[in-house]
Amino acid sequence: MLARAEHAGEARGAGLEIRALHKSYGHFHAVKGIDLTVQPGEFLTFLGPSGSGKTTTLNIIAGFETPTAGEVLFDGRPLVNTPPYRRDIGMVFQNYALFPHLTVEENVAFPLTVRKLSRAAVAEKVAQALGMVQLGHLGARYPAQLSGGQQQRVALARALVFNPRLVLMDEPLGALDKKLRDHMQVELMHLHRSLGVTIIYVTHDQGEALTMSNRIGVFQDGRLVQVDTPDIIYRSPATLFVSDFVGENNHLDGTVEERHAEGCAVRLESGLRIESRSGEVGPGDAVRLTLRPESIAILPAGTVSGEDNRFAGRVVERIYFGDHQRLVVQLQGGVTVMVKASPSLALPPGSPVELGWPAAACHPFRLS
């Protein structure tokens, strides 16, 4: 039980394949054709706003919903006609769904007793699972007597105690405060690494997704718009939606003036000409450029550097965060951009600044 992956000698996690999955409720299409392969032992996150189909997809994998069309393969075996209680998929619910009339120990023992394990085996596995989440001393308590974080760990122990090879998590940290959430994120990552199970994790918190996942699948309007590593999702978002949903952006709207070898040049309505990546746009296209606040550099006045884009501006507003500060800077022509800067820079509102950023930091998306 809970054998470490390295001891088991092979990946304990199951592979999952989703093919052309559709789900509609009457005229409402919650899931509109999802294809996805989850690798054994992977930590994959479904990220998206509420109503984007991520929870529906999760419920189909768990067996609580039947897809309108499509297939789910668990290690190559079709899963759709298996009832949820025979899928051996662990699940952690948003509000934990602990059984209030059972003690912590009885909660964790539940999946083992329904599998009719011997009394001794149940006791041993429960003790081990509670030890894994550092709750061995609270076994006799009732869920209502535990803090939110402790309840979360019980739910985790309960979902893992029967050695599922795939664990689904539906916004499991949503109800915790920020400090505890950060802490639990790290614990979850450690658990995932030591157990080697496959985890599919649903969240609408992009920070959580970026921190924990091997890969992130971004949902929009019932479709998976991009599945990639956190780094690629953040640096090379496939669509404007992904770019905006993950991280912060400055938006600069304009028209593509020319394409050249290194990228393209975009003329903003205010008259500024901005060098950008080429993307999939051509001359004459109306585009929106996204530019992350942290990729804008504040240049020492008067220096001449090789930045692709360099503009003079004036600080309009300064927001102090402790570890960094954000400056709202008005450029020539009235364009404002948000800049993340070192907190030690003394730039009160009104200060003149020079901003610069490379063309590669600008992602052009065609506006339709």
Place this chain on the structure above:
Amino acid sequence: MTDTPVAGRSGRDGARSRAVLLAAPLLGLMALAFFAPILWLLAMSVYDPTVARGLPATAEALAGWSGDGNAPAAVYPAFAADLGAAREAGTLLDLARALNTRLPGIRSRVVSAARANIDPAAADEARFAALHKSWVDPATWRAVQASTSPWTGFHLLAALDLRVGADGSIERVPAEQAIFLKVFQRTFLLAAAVTLLTLILAFPVAYFAAQAPRPLATLILALVLLPFWTSMLVRTASWMVLLQKEGAVNQILALFGLGPLSLMYSTSGLLIAMMHIQLPFTFLPIYSVMKNIPTQQLKAAYSLGAPPLTAFRRIYLPQAMPGVAAGCLLTFILSLGYYITPALIGGPQDQVISNSVANYINAELNWHMAAALSVVLLAFTFVLYAAFGRYLAPSSLKAK
């Protein structure tokens, strides 16, 4: 600076006394119109001064008597004097009836003795013996002596089919006089049957309504509660119309070539009517508890490997139990007190303890016996409540 907290506290006290003042009209009404009459009625089960007031001289004459051998001779003149006084005062019939409850059959003898108008000066054993031989029986005077104390356990014992025997010990009354235990047993069996039947009907409906989408749940709730908003008397009368020999139920059965069933004045008819009236009381607590069990609970159980029946039995049912216990207890206790429905729909074999109480109050005019039966019913109910009430607390609260 020390006066600040004092001012604060007196301000709070002021708010509290104002709150008590606001509640005072209701508390006063409850005390006057509810608690006082009930206490007074319950006290009547052990307090009966009619004989003590009606036979003051006789009581005095019997005061020293041990009960062995013949009654003291002084009893006869005193008794004659008391009877004469009662006749003058017009309390003779009350006195005779009170004595009759202790010594069945003595009523007419008391009345005829009073009519004989014996002069107290000439009254002696022989004079009374000539009226009726029981007047020289020591047992008669022992019963009269016992009745002259205003405080008595006689009615309470009688309500349990018990009496004080000749040797002073408590014994069962002869089988042909024992009626109340049987009626109590019937009352409790009827209440238990109504409780069980409403539970069987209400539980699946409550489960269905708790799972149903909102508009459907509202409709089910309205259908279950609709009869709740009609007077119990009206519903009972409606059932009489439906259940009688030529009633709607038998007419419909006749269409299928069945029946007729004799549902009126029968236990089955009574059960149908009482179930109908009690169904909302069983249903509502179950529904409200079920409504608060998150649907995720069952999903979680499935995901952990429990098939639907196991999940229901081990996860859903224990969480629904407080509602089941509350609903059943409510229906059971309310069913114990039914009066109109058994009186109108039940047959003579279906009369419950409330009917006996009503009979003693309306027909026999023996409020002491009615009070005694009420005390016994109340005591049984409290015992049951104490026995089952502790199962009402859900286990998740137990630990808190």
